[in-house]
Amino acid sequence: MDLTAPLLRAAAARPHILLVATPGGTAARLAAERQLRLDGLPLAPTPADAGILLVAGPDCPALRPALDRLWQHMPAPRARAQARTPEAVADAVARCRIELAARPAPGPASAPPSDGTEPPGGLPMAETAPDRDGLSLDQLHLSLGPFLADWPSGVTVRLTLQGDVIQQAEMGEQPATRGTAPFWAEPWARAAAGERVGAGEAARRRAAAHLDSLGRLLALAGWAHAATTARRLRDDLLDGAATGALRPAVRRFARRVARSRTLHWLTRGTGVLGADEARAAGVSGPAARAGGDVAARYRTWLAAVVRDVERLADPAPLDAAYDEGPRGRGDAGQPPSEALLRVLPGLLEGAELAAARLIVASLDPDPDELAAAAREVASRG
Amino acid sequence: MVEAAGWWPVLVAPALLLAGAVLAVAGDAMLAARYAGRPARAAVAAVPLLEVARLLAQQPRTLPKADRLLWRLGVVTVPVAAVLSVLVIPFGHRAVADLSVGVVWFNAMEVLTWAGLWLAGWGPNAAFSLIGGYRFVAQGLAYELPLMFALISPATAAQSLGVGDIAEAQQGLWFAVWMPVAFAGYLAGVLAFAFLGPFGYPAGRDTAAGVLGETAGVDRLLLQAGRWLWLTSGAAMAVPLFLGGAAGPGVPGWAWSALKTLLVLAVLVWSLRRLPVLRADRYAEFAWVVLVPLTIAQALVPALVVLDR
Amino acid sequence: MDTVRLALLAGLGVLALAGGVLVFTCDSMARVTFALLGSLCCVGGVVTVLGLPYLGVAIVLMMVMEMVIMAVFMIAYMMNPAGLMPMSMLHNKRGSLLVSGAVFAALVAAVLLTPWPARTGPPPPDTTFQLGKALMGTQMLTMLVLGFALLATMVGATVLATHRGRYDRFGDDLGRRQARDPAGGGVGR
Numbered sequence: 086m087d088l089t090a091p092l093l094r095a096a097a098a099r100p101h102i103l104l105v106a107t108p109g110g111t112a113a114r115l116a117a118e119r120q121l122r123l124d125g126l127p128l129a130p131t132p133a134d135a136g137i138l139l140v141a142g143p144d145c146p147a148l149r150p151a152l153d154r155l156w157q158h159m160p161a162p163r164a165r166a167q168a169r170t171p172e173a174v175a176d177a178v179a180r181c182r183i184e185l186a187a188r189p190a191p192g193p194a195s196a197p198p199s200d201g202t203e204p205p206g207g208l209p210m211a212e213t214a215p216d217r218d219g220l221s222l223d224q225l226h227l228s229l230g231p232f233l234a235d236w237p238s239g240v241t242v243r244l245t246l247q248g249d250v251i252q253q254a255e256m257g258e259q260p261a262t263r264g265t266a267p268f269w270a271e272p273w274a275r276a277a278a279g280e281r282v283g284a285g286e287a288a289r290r291r292a293a294a295h296l297d298s299l300g301r302l303l304a305l306a307g308w309a310h311a312a313t314t315a316r317r318l319r320d321d322l323l324d325g326a327a328t329g330a331l332r333p334a335v336r337r338f339a340r341r342v343a344r345s346r347t348l349h350w351l352t353r354g355t356g357v358l359g360a361d362e363a364r365a366a367g368v369s370g371p372a373a374r375a376g377g378d379v380a381a382r383y384r385t386w387l388a389a390v391v392r393d394v395e396r397l398a399d400p401a402p403l404d405a406a407y408d409e410g411p412r413g414r415g416d417a418g419q420p421p422s423e424a425l426l427r428v429l430p431g432l433l434e435g436a437e438l439a440a441a442r443l444i445v446a447s448l449d450p451d452p453d454e455l456a457a458a459a460r461e462v463a464s465r466g
Numbered sequence: 467m468v469e470a471a472g473w474w475p476v477l478v479a480p481a482l483l484l485a486g487a488v489l490a491v492a493g494d495a496m497l498a499a500r501y502a503g504r505p506a507r508a509a510v511a512a513v514p515l516l517e518v519a520r521l522l523a524q525q526p527r528t529l530p531k532a533d534r535l536l537w538r539l540g541v542v543t544v545p546v547a548a549v550l551s552v553l554v555i556p557f558g559h560r561a562v563a564d565l566s567v568g569v570v571w572f573n574a575m576e577v578l579t580w581a582g583l584w585l586a587g588w589g590p591n592a593a594f595s596l597i598g599g600y601r602f603v604a605q606g607l608a609y610e611l612p613l614m615f616a617l618i619s620p621a622t623a624a625q626s627l628g629v630g631d632i633a634e635a636q637q638g639l640w641f642a643v644w645m646p647v648a649f650a651g652y653l654a655g656v657l658a659f660a661f662l663g664p665f666g667y668p669a670g671r672d673t674a675a676g677v678l679g680e681t682a683g684v685d686r687l688l689l690q691a692g693r694w695l696w697l698t699s700g701a702a703m704a705v706p707l708f709l710g711g712a713a714g715p716g717v718p719g720w721a722w723s724a725l726k727t728l729l730v731l732a733v734l735v736w737s738l739r740r741l742p743v744l745r746a747d748r749y750a751e752f753a754w755v756v757l758v759p760l761t762i763a764q765a766l767v768p769a770l771v772v773l774d775r
Numbered sequence: 776m777d778t779v780r781l782a783l784l785a786g787l788g789v790l791a792l793a794g795g796v797l798v799f800t801c802d803s804m805a806r807v808t809f810a811l812l813g814s815l816c817c818v819g820g821v822v823t824v825l826g827l828p829y830l831g832v833a834i835v836l837m838m839v840m841e842m843v844i845m846a847v848f849m850i851a852y853m854m855n856p857a858g859l860m861p862m863s864m865l866h867n868k869r870g871s872l873l874v875s876g877a878v879f880a881a882l883v884a885a886v887l888l889t890p891w892p893a894r895t896g897p898p899p900p901d902t903t904f905q906l907g908k909a910l911m912g913t914q915m916l917t918m919l920v921l922g923f924a925l926l927a928t929m930v931g932a933t934v935l936a937t938h939r940g941r942y943d944r945f946g947d948d949l950g951r952r953q954a955r956d957p958a959g960g961g962v963g964r
Contacts, residue, residue: 091519092522095515095516095519095523096516096519096520096522096524098516099513099516099517099520100520122502122503122504123503123504125499125502125510130671130674130675130679131674131680133527133679133680133681133682134675134678134682134686136520136524146521160524160525160526160683161524161525162523162524162525162529178710180525225593227593234671234674235671239656249597249747303652303742304671305671305672307664307666307742308739308741308742309498309501309669309738309739310739310742311742313498313501313502317502317503319538345742347741347742347744348742351742351743351744351748402552429573437747438597438673439670439672439745439746440745440747441672441745442672443672444493496845533803533806535806535829536805536806536809539809565828566901566903567832567903568829570829570832570833570836571832571836573836574832574833574835574836574839577836577840578839578840580843581809581812581838581839581842581843584843584846584847585805585809588805600847603843603844603847610840627829627903
């Protein structure tokens with residue numbers, strides 16, 4: 086009896102999906118996250134766990150090798166699709182599932198080719214360097230990005246680790262994409278272009294952006310329930326739910342997360358960014374207002390969300406000088422996310438690896454803004 | 467009295483353990499569906515089966531310069547140790563083998579997961595996977611001593627290391643009632659050696675699933691099964707240690723064992739999504755400075771009571 | 776002693792020996808460590824078959840933890856910490872052969888020449904109790920001295936090895952301020 090066909094059909098009933106957003110693909114990512122949540126399809130944290138590679142967002146030539154590497158690392162049965170727009174998501178997922186059930190694409194023949202960071206054969210000796218405790222320790226070079234679960238896609242940080250301590254962090258180059266305006270900062274961009282935008286609409290977008298950031302931070306902190314709640318509230322906001330319908334759930338969520346002693350215990354003292362230091366580096370928005378550690382930043386987000394939910398129906402025109410975008414003000418053509426990236430290496434150096442992802446998620450630079458900025462730099466020079 | 471009966475429990479005990487683990491996975495999937503705003507339909511109960519099918523159909527992974535032997539050894543060790551651990555746990559009034567040193571046996575099997583997970587992290591020759599393996603060792607150094615003292619407390623009160631004797635010694639008053647710290651420490655230990663929920667640090671999302679990150683197919687199935695088998699085994703062990711074993715009015719002993727085990731399991735599964743992951747760099751200091759003295763003080767209580775008897 | 780036990784003893788003994796041989800023939804530190812662990816687990820089995828289940832299971836328990844921690848340290852101290860380059864456990868072959876041969880001969884002689892006491896009466900049903908009484912009764916002083924000696928060795932070795940690190944709170948000068956620990960511990964120190 087051939088068991089393969091029924092097994093494959095059963096496997097296609099609930100495939101794990103590696104959702105990768107390219108810079109500029111926030112809208113498509115949100116649509117995909119929403120649909121997968123409602124369909125009950127789990128998001129895979131690594132390619133080894135995934136059956137479907139779903140790329141959300143526009144093409145990005147600079148990131149194509151990284152995408153191919155992810156595909157190389159996926160075991161058979163596997164399928165791959167790209168959803169350039171939010172509308173294309175449902176179709177892409179459905180196509181992949183049919184493909185999985187029918188005749189799976191062959192997996193990588195044997196060992197996936199090395200990505201160049203590790204020579205396959207005789208490994209070189211690890212170099213040693215003095216560490217801050219006055220010992221001579223081995224160094225491990227490790228890159229975070231450009232694609233990781235709950236990571237601003239496209240951002241690459243090259244780390245030099247000694248034990249679990251980050252001795253050095255360097256930012257990689259930002260990939261530029263052709264694409265639309267950054268999704269989260271869109272009301273502000275339209276207002277800057279002279280269009281009349283309601284303050285309520287901007288508040289809605291900002292609250293959703295903060296909830297999106299909170300969802301990532303909480304998922305990385307391993308608090309599955311709170312992360313799911315944040316994402317549900319975000320989707321409700323983007324669907325246009327009214328203040329009255331959202332208020333109780335948002336308040337309950339904000340209270341639970343802000344008052345969680347465990348989360349505070351786990352995040353306090355990590356990634357401390359003082360208010361003056363932040364302003365000097367050009368950081369504005371919640372990160373500058375919080376003026377403290379990871380815990381201060383997520384509490385600032387929570388307070389902002391609670392405030393914004395009250396203003397969803399505000400008909401007054403958006404005043405960009407008073408109402409900042411989700412990541413702050415973009416001064417002199419520089420998006421606020423660039424300033425967040427600038428302070429990142431300083432915050433990462435000296436932190437332990439376990440805290441590194443939390444620090445990045447607590448600043449949550451927007452890949453859309455970064456890609457747009459990189460595009461401008463490319464077109465200028 | 468707990469008795470060992472024939473050869474058939476050797477087959478029944480693992481089957482019961484597996485059934486408990488399947489229920490736990492289904493319950494977890496049900497909770498996930500509810501939190502995500504999906505109707506918790508009966509189809510959710512099929513999630514464990516679909517996962518097994520998916521992993522069986524999936525191609526196992528090969529990586530350059532991986533230590534295949536040690537990798538596979540580690541992956542197999544985790545579920546096998548979980549199954550071996552239930553040999554001493556009585557179901558109703560029967561255990562596969564009611565060893566005179568049952569508690570130590572359970573502890574030794576649990577410690578085997580240290581070796582298993584370290585090997586599973588070492589084998590694939592990948593940085594995040596290795597970090598996951600090391601994280602489990604760090605977590606182990608933090609949770610193991612409080613867990614040992616939590617195991618010793620009921621053994622001291624019963625003046626025996628046999629699991630059956632410990633269940634027997636709780637006529638009237640459950641150990642959970644007058645040793646709450648040991649009970650809490652034990653339940654935290656169960657989550658820790660199952661590396662699930664708040665103790666899922668070795669497979670943390672921040673290191674791309676850590677020790678699970680490079681596994682696929684049957685390897686992944688075994689490791690994941692090991693986690694849930696351990697959770698179930700830990701819940702089953704809590705019953706004779708702290709909740710009076712199979713004693714109870716009305717229904718037969720095996721029904722009480724099953725009921726109590728499922729209740730403990732339900733509490734554990736409910737807690738999985740309710741707390742953030744405790745990072746070892748914070749938890750280790752807390753465990754050594756707060757939990758170890760607390761559980762030692764707790765172990766002193768039954769020692770004094772026994773001396774006074 | 777019945778035949779089943781004899782066969783078990785022989786089987787476990789051979790496996791323990793095979794593990795010991797693997798320790799010196801494997802070329803990766805991880806494999807060496809776990810070959811040693813396998814060998815020690817067999818020794819635990821031998822002790823259990825000899826009628827001391829507590830000691831046997833406790834040997835397995837302690838050795839698993841110990842070997843995992845040893846693996847971490849041995850790999851950390853290796854010239855090539857990745858541990859993927861072939862390495863050898865054999866150093867100073869002639870000297871070590873001489874020493875190990877002498878030790879083996881002495882042990883065998885001791886086994887054969889010691890006047891072992893004959894058993895009087897049947898073995899107790901629960902040897903764990905007897906073991907506890909011996910350790911906590913007649914041998915109490917030995918165990919206490921041993922415990923303190925081990926603890927003093929560990930603390931002493933750590934103090935001698937560290938100069939001043941992030942886990943070092945005061946050093947030898949109690950008036951000194953605490954070292955700055957950028958990552959912070961779990962109870963706010």
